[in-house]
Amino acid sequence: MSTAVSPLAPTRVPELPPVAGVRLATAAAGIRYQGRTDVLLAVLDKGTSVAGVLTRSKCPSAPVEWCRTRLKAGRARALVVNSGNANAFTGRTGRAATRLTADLAAKAAGCRPNEVFLASTGVIGEPLDASRFAGVMDGLVADADADRWRDAAQAIMTTDTFPKVATARVRLGAATVTINGIAKGAGMIAPDMATMLAFVFTDAPIAAPALQALIGRAVVDTFNAVTVDGDTSTSDTLLAFATGAAAARGAPRIARAGDPRLAAFRKALEALLADLAEQIARDGEGARKLVEVVVEGAVSKRSARRIALSIANSPLVKTALAGEDANWGRVVMAVGKAGEPADRDRLSIWFGDTRVAHRGARDPGYDEAEVSAYMKRPEIRLRVGLGLGRSRDRVLTCDLTKEYVAINGDYRS
Amino acid sequence: MSTAVSPLAPTRVPELPPVAGVRLATAAAGIRYQGRTDVLLAVLDKGTSVAGVLTRSKCPSAPVEWCRTRLKAGRARALVVNSGNANAFTGRTGRAATRLTADLAAKAAGCRPNEVFLASTGVIGEPLDASRFAGVMDGLVADADADRWRDAAQAIMTTDTFPKVATARVRLGAATVTINGIAKGAGMIAPDMATMLAFVFTDAPIAAPALQALIGRAVVDTFNAVTVDGDTSTSDTLLAFATGAAAARGAPRIARAGDPRLAAFRKALEALLADLAEQIARDGEGARKLVEVVVEGAVSKRSARRIALSIANSPLVKTALAGEDANWGRVVMAVGKAGEPADRDRLSIWFGDTRVAHRGARDPGYDEAEVSAYMKRPEIRLRVGLGLGRSRDRVLTCDLTKEYVAINGDYRS
Numbered sequence: 001m002s003t004a005v006s007p008l009a010p011t012r013v014p015e016l017p018p019v020a021g022v023r024l025a026t027a028a029a030g031i032r033y034q035g036r037t038d039v040l041l042a043v044l045d046k047g048t049s050v051a052g053v054l055t056r057s058k059c060p061s062a063p064v065e066w067c068r069t070r071l072k073a074g075r076a077r078a079l080v081v082n083s084g085n086a087n088a089f090t091g092r093t094g095r096a097a098t099r100l101t102a103d104l105a106a107k108a109a110g111c112r113p114n115e116v117f118l119a120s121t122g123v124i125g126e127p128l129d130a131s132r133f134a135g136v137m138d139g140l141v142a143d144a145d146a147d148r149w150r151d152a153a154q155a156i157m158t159t160d161t162f163p164k165v166a167t168a169r170v171r172l173g174a175a176t177v178t179i180n181g182i183a184k185g186a187g188m189i190a191p192d193m194a195t196m197l198a199f200v201f202t203d204a205p206i207a208a209p210a211l212q213a214l215i216g217r218a219v220v221d222t223f224n225a226v227t228v229d230g231d232t233s234t235s236d237t238l239l240a241f242a243t244g245a246a247a248a249r250g251a252p253r254i255a256r257a258g259d260p261r262l263a264a265f266r267k268a269l270e271a272l273l274a275d276l277a278e279q280i281a282r283d284g285e286g287a288r289k290l291v292e293v294v295v296e297g298a299v300s301k302r303s304a305r306r307i308a309l310s311i312a313n314s315p316l317v318k319t320a321l322a323g324e325d326a327n328w329g330r331v332v333m334a335v336g337k338a339g340e341p342a343d344r345d346r347l348s349i350w351f352g353d354t355r356v357a358h359r360g361a362r363d364p365g366y367d368e369a370e371v372s373a374y375m376k377r378p379e380i381r382l383r384v385g386l387g388l389g390r391s392r393d394r395v396l397t398c399d400l401t402k403e404y405v406a407i408n409g410d411y412r413s
Numbered sequence: 414m415s416t417a418v419s420p421l422a423p424t425r426v427p428e429l430p431p432v433a434g435v436r437l438a439t440a441a442a443g444i445r446y447q448g449r450t451d452v453l454l455a456v457l458d459k460g461t462s463v464a465g466v467l468t469r470s471k472c473p474s475a476p477v478e479w480c481r482t483r484l485k486a487g488r489a490r491a492l493v494v495n496s497g498n499a500n501a502f503t504g505r506t507g508r509a510a511t512r513l514t515a516d517l518a519a520k521a522a523g524c525r526p527n528e529v530f531l532a533s534t535g536v537i538g539e540p541l542d543a544s545r546f547a548g549v550m551d552g553l554v555a556d557a558d559a560d561r562w563r564d565a566a567q568a569i570m571t572t573d574t575f576p577k578v579a580t581a582r583v584r585l586g587a588a589t590v591t592i593n594g595i596a597k598g599a600g601m602i603a604p605d606m607a608t609m610l611a612f613v614f615t616d617a618p619i620a621a622p623a624l625q626a627l628i629g630r631a632v633v634d635t636f637n638a639v640t641v642d643g644d645t646s647t648s649d650t651l652l653a654f655a656t657g658a659a660a661a662r663g664a665p666r667i668a669r670a671g672d673p674r675l676a677a678f679r680k681a682l683e684a685l686l687a688d689l690a691e692q693i694a695r696d697g698e699g700a701r702k703l704v705e706v707v708v709e710g711a712v713s714k715r716s717a718r719r720i721a722l723s724i725a726n727s728p729l730v731k732t733a734l735a736g737e738d739a740n741w742g743r744v745v746m747a748v749g750k751a752g753e754p755a756d757r758d759r760l761s762i763w764f765g766d767t768r769v770a771h772r773g774a775r776d777p778g779y780d781e782a783e784v785s786a787y788m789k790r791p792e793i794r795l796r797v798g799l800g801l802g803r804s805r806d807r808v809l810t811c812d813l814t815k816e817y818v819a820i821n822g823d824y825r826s
Contacts, residue, residue, distance in 0.1 A: 055749075058749045058750075090775075091758065091774030092774075093774065094774075125742045234746055234749050314642075315643070315644060316821055319821035322818065333647055338471070344473070347472065360502060361504030362538045408729055409733060409814070
């Protein structure tokens with residue numbers, strides 16, 4: 001397996017400032033990897049509210065089920081994330097492992113187990129030996145510090161080739177609040193390494209139901225608009241924590257997502273999730289191209305999304321992109337198979353700014369050399385005009401290379 | 414692009430007997446290929462009925478639209494198939510090309526253009542120069558012969574690595590009737606070569622509506638249960654022709670698909686389509702393994718089918734199969750993402766006869782060496798027990814190899 005950093009990795013990585021009320025620490029518990037950290041603890045001040053979006057898989061991991069139950073109360077004091085083992089499809093043993101992990105963290109952090117949130121990423125079906133956390137938990141609490149954001153992003157990586165971080169500062173009432181986010185892993189990642197995980201932390205005082213509504217809306221065009229291989233993990237988890245510490249500096253306490261004072265926060269949160277989601281596409285396994293698929297002129301946004309995903313998940317479109325081929329015939333195919341309203345004779349297709357197909361036939365005027373040059377770029381924009389309505393949507397994806405097959409198929413041979 | 418025959422190609426290829434009322438001829442019209450045949454003409458006796466199943470793509474090719482309209486009358490006197498150009502997404506020019514082809518064939522064969530059926534496979538978006546057929550059509554009619562089945566299967570190939578044929582003889586009333594079938598191409602095939610095409614010919618006297626009902630039912634568990642990459646072509650076409658010539662030998666004229674005298678015919682037809690469909694999976698691009706995915710214990714057949722397709726189309730499952738890895742964690746993932754009823758804690762998974770996962774966890778008793786040896790076979794059976802109901806379904810697929818990416822992505826570089 002290649003360990004080279006993705007050629008699509010961001011060239012500028014921001015320094016993440018502290019978020020009042022959040023302390024982080026990482027350790028090497030030896031879950032699966034040697035010589036690297038594999039567990040992250042976030043200790044959260046009293047009064048922290050939490051919201052989450054979890055995988056829709058019908059076979060979710062034990063930590064996903066743990067979180068789903070605890071999200072109802074909306075209160076968090078700690079987050080424990082491990083890499084190397086997903087604790088998925090582990091039956092009763094898996095449930096016992098989540099319980100033990102929460103007990104250990106609660107004892108060390110001085111809170112109740114139900115205030116501990118959990119996420120695991122790594123091999124599916126292997127029992128997670130949670131007793132390994134016993135040896136590191138007290139040290140993690142003692143070490144926890146406000147400045148460990150990059151370490152945190154590093155500890156939760158599996159086959160990610162770079163840590164994923166994002167930050168924003170935004171006005172909330174009279175105060176400035178911070179939003180930090182870390183994430184890992186595109187879709188179902190290499191050697192059994194399931195999972196997209198993302199954690200967002202803010203000092204804004206936002207009640208859990210409002211936070212839930214905010215992230216529920218924000219994922220639609222960010223995390224839910226990214227696909228690497230169309231394979232949904234058993235463990236996908238986005239958790240957002242709001243410590244409320246900014247209230248002491250004059251930030252208003254927000255009870256409803258519709259509160260007009262949230263306008264800037266809402267925008268910043270969505271931009272931050274979009275940033276993390278894009279980083280995930282940039283680190284798709286084997287990816288050499290970041291691809292934006294835009295569908296316009298659809299009868300509804302939902303229809304546009306489905307057609308965009310049909311294009312973005314098509315192995316034939318993705319291999320053509322890897323081959324730097326403006327193969328719009330395959331785009332036609334993917335539009336046609338989506339099952340959504342489409343009229344061949346109104347369909348137009350662009351690669352970058354070049355219209356290659358127009359109203360059901362090849363655009364006679366297009367410049368092949370121009371398109372060929374465009375296809376060599378690391379970032380490709382593929383646009384489809386359906387000519388049926390006024391709705392539009394976009395998704396991000398990457399190309400499908402031999403390296404993807406190697407990462408996911410070669411490791412046993 | 415590799416031209417080696419698929420390692421999964423059938424070792425025994427049947428000789429196809431004549432079908433009374435059907436004569437075949439092939440020619441090299443130079444549509445795209447050099448040094449090989451690329452057009453097939455089937456001349457059908459008067460009284461031949463026809464039925465068809467066409468792609469559900471919303472962007473169908475011009476020949477698909479031509480056939481859809483002509484199928485209503487249910488009468489056929491000729492079939493023209495070309496390889497090298499799909500005549501798809503070719504706008505008005507494409508419609509003119511189908512018209513010209515039908516006119517040329519009708520004139521040569523002495524029938525009406527509306528009795529000519531068409532199929533094209535190859536590049537999408539390039540205008541098809543149907544005037545090339547003018548030079549060969551009279552010769553095709555003059556050459557047409559009862560014994561050209563293998564030549565016919567060869568002429569319609571694009572990147573298929575072997576011609577696909579099947580035959581059956583079966584009792585219908587007091588007579589024995591023949592069913593011959595030829596097919597090409599799995600899913601959307603290499604360099605723009607869209608399309609699965611299949612043509613079935615019988616001398617049984619079956620009226621068009623009954624024939625339509627028969628093949629409509631027969632595709633469900635045959636052609637519709639095969640997937641290579643989940644990409645549906647703009648041109649998928651199955652046409653069935655019944656000349657009725659066996660009536661002269663005492664075969665009863667069949668008006669309804671429910672006629673009890675059809676029992677043996679129905680069974681043989683379905684077996685023949687299953688045979689052709691399996692050959693298509695065996696020739697999936699880059700395929701090294703034929704994979705049967707069986708889902709049992711589902712709440713309905715439809716639900717079992719969806720889960721089986723979710724597994725069979727998962728890039729992560731398919732790359733694991735290519736890597737000879739019994740990676741049941743990815744099967745769990747694919748079950749979970751299908752959106753169908755599934756209960757992790759009732760789920761069991763087998764590779765071959767070895768149960769690797771049972772009731773939501775790894776089967777503690779399974780023999781890793783046994784499974785590893787099994788995964789090296791060219792034919793793999795992957796079985797999932799949902800433990801929810803009594804319904805069952807199966808689909809055929811192949812693995813996803815680097816060769817797939819090379820075939821579909823490398824050709825421009």
